[in-house]
Amino acid sequence: MRILEAYNLKKTYRQNILAVQNVSLTIASGEVLAFLGPNGAGKTTTIKMIAGLIQPDAGSVRIAGSDPHRNPAALEKLGAVLEGNRNVYWRLTPEENLEYFGVLKGLTRRQARHSGKAL
Ligand SMILES: Nc1ncnc2c1ncn2[C@@H]1O[C@H](COP(=O)(O)OP(=O)(O)O)[C@@H](O)[C@H]1O
Ligand SMILES: [Mg+2]
Structure with missing residues (x-):
């Protein structure tokens, strides 16, 4: 497909x-x-x-x-668009980045943390 x-x-x-x-x-x-x-x-x-x-x-x-x-x-x-090198924060872990951007998108911290773990 x-x-x-x-x-x-x-x-x-x-x-x-x-x-x-x-x-x-x-x-x-x-x-x-x-x-x-x-x-x-x-x-x-x-x-x-x-x-x-x-x-x-x-x-x-x-x-x-x-x-x-x-x-x-x-x-x-569309899952995520990570283009270029300015879209993630290098001092954060991948999970912390997912949590941060999840919260920016309107998830609660708990939801963001949970959906990050599911990846
Ligand atoms: N917002 C914009 N306004 C005017 N020109 C742009 C804009 N964004 C990109 N360009 C120009 O469009 C062309 C393609 O850029 P871009 O899509 O960023 O290429 P790449 O991601 O392959 O480096 C370049 O000449 C760039 O300068
Ligand atoms: Mg580019």
């Missing part, structure tokens, strides 16, 4: 910065994809479009068959 599908994604920022042009990818259930490229290649912009954080100028995204830009509930299928 195709769990993620992105077709012909395109994004131009202001001042005509063409960040992403015609990026397509699919990921099947159980598959791992390495998405690599030099700085400025458009990786973050692509992931933001897939995660529904920015609107693509063109193209489409399906998460488990559902378009996150039309149906935000599709994003519930």
Whole structure:
């Protein structure tokens, strides 16, 4: 089953910065994809479009068959996006990071700690 599908994604920022042009990818259930490229290649912009954080100028995204830009509930299928190196705190343990971000997302400390342990 195709769990993620992105077709012909395109994004131009202001001042005509063409960040992403015609990026397509699919990921099947159980598959791992390495998405690599030099700085400025458009990786973050692509992931933001897939995660529904920015609107693509063109193209489409399906998460488990559902378009996150039309149906935000599709994003519930998305576990976590840890992109770049500023998204976790190195002085905290992985469990403490999960607890911290869980609480930011509205969980109680107890819920966050419990869901972190379940991973
Ligand atoms: N918010 C933004 N506004 C304007 N330009 C941006 C913005 N974010 C990224 N860019 C530009 O878009 C291009 C792709 O950036 P980005 O998606 O961050 O690439 P990567 O994650 O592969 O390093 C770069 O030229 C970058 O400078
Ligand atoms: Mg990046």
